[in-house]
Amino acid sequence: MKIAYGIAGEGRGHATRAEAVIDHLLQHHKVSIFAGDRAALYFKSKKYQVIPLSCLRIAYQNNSVSGFGTLLFNILRTPLYLYDFAKLVIILLRLKPDILITDFNFLCSYAALLLGIPLITLDNQHVITKTKYALEKKWFFEQWKSKIVIHFVVPKAKKYLITTFFHVKKKSKNIVTLPPLIRKEVRALQPKKGNHVFVYQTSQTNMQLLKDLKSLKLPCVIYGFDKQRKEGSLHFKKSQDTYFEDLASAKAVILNGSFTTMTEAIFLKKPIFSIPVQHQFEQIFNGIHLQKLGLGMMQNISSQKALKYFLSHLSFYEKNLKKMNIPYTSAFPLIDQELKKWQK
Structure with a gap:
């Protein structure tokens, strides 16, 4: 055909x-x-x-x-x-x-x-x-x-x-x-729980999130900002060479509401903190159902309080992720x- x-x-x-x-x-x-x-x-x-x-x-x-x-x-x-x-x-x-x-x-x-x-x-x-x-x-x-x-x-x-x-x-x-639909590179990964948080952003405009992550001194590997450098506990990466390795070894994932990245994180059993791009309903919709299923947390804007709550409840999200039986x-x-x- x-x-x-x-x-x-x-x-x-x-x-x-x-x-x-x-x-x-x-x-x-x-x-x-x-x-x-x-x-x-x-x-x-x-x-x-x-x-x-x-x-x-x-x-x-x-x-x-x-x-x-x-x-x-x-x-x-x-x-x-x-x-x-x-x-x-x-x-x-x-x-x-x-x-x-x-x-x-x-x-x-x-x-x-x-x-x-x-x-x-x-x-x-x-x-x-x-x-x-x-x-x-x-x-x-x-x-x-x-x-x-x-x-x-x-x-x-x-x-x-x-x-x-x-x-x-x-x-x-x-x-x-x-x-x-999970791409073959992700299907081949062997997930483990490391010390860092994997961050992926659809747009490069969420400055509040970066401020909150810096203030919390949270070890983060960050993709989506088109730069390669370290700023305190934040490691920005432009190259995709270690993208899958960083995702597989993260203890949690912070993203907007991108369906593909969200479902790849779910496949790898990673708790998700979702901050949908405002007025992009598709991302909001994904975040709503993520939270309903207890796989993570959705917030309209980033805040240190919400991030602390999310990080203190990772075991709760991990239990729900283990229960997911997606064919x-x-x-x-x-x-x-x-x-x-x-x-x-």
Whole structure:
């Protein structure tokens, strides 16, 4: 089967999830990779053949999504989007793929719909729009905004494959829920409990967190700030060479609400302190369910008090993590089962 695979380029999560799927698909199918911005750079660094595309980007300020900044930034990039869309359509007409899988890549979604290529989504974002769940009223506006964005990025698909680490009720028959897709490097790790905390940030704007970590003199290995140096107990790393080793040997993980990093930490049984990027409902949603399951703690903003509480309750979170029984190995058979329905 000829498969076109489109990947969003905001953050690393889409790329690392897609990598796990693509490695599996390449065993039996021909896969053409279309990746946006950071995802394209990620796949190129791993020596994959990839066709780069521009993609929607998010503007951040003080660990919060800037609505105006995001809108303005993407409006200014519209000519680039139009050029890349035309390029994509021409390439797809030449490739004639049997299906197109999109991990939240909006250009690929619209190209598939325009050309009549069967479109399948494989992401975690659609858990927000395609499943039923309880939610506190205070989050309704953020949820509404998120739904608008999701519908814009993927107006319609034939099938929705949704990765999730918590139980959800599906709204329709064209929805398949999958356990988190864990990349092979993480699956191969032997986790142990060291002395440091692993910190990963989606944006580089959470200065309050850094102040709190410094004040607590907490040994931390920090990724996501694009710098390589030590500042007291904080060790900032730019290179990814020891990323997996640092994650596997951490006593706990501090992150925003990135689905991929969160589920990799859950896989390794690491307690999680989540500070979602404000106004990014997907991250908030992940943090809410993380806390509901007792796997960690979610806070809207960083504080020394909350961090101290979290660190003093690691054994509680570790017990709940040990109880988690996620059928990780069932993900790829479920994907194969769905793809068989589209084979000619």
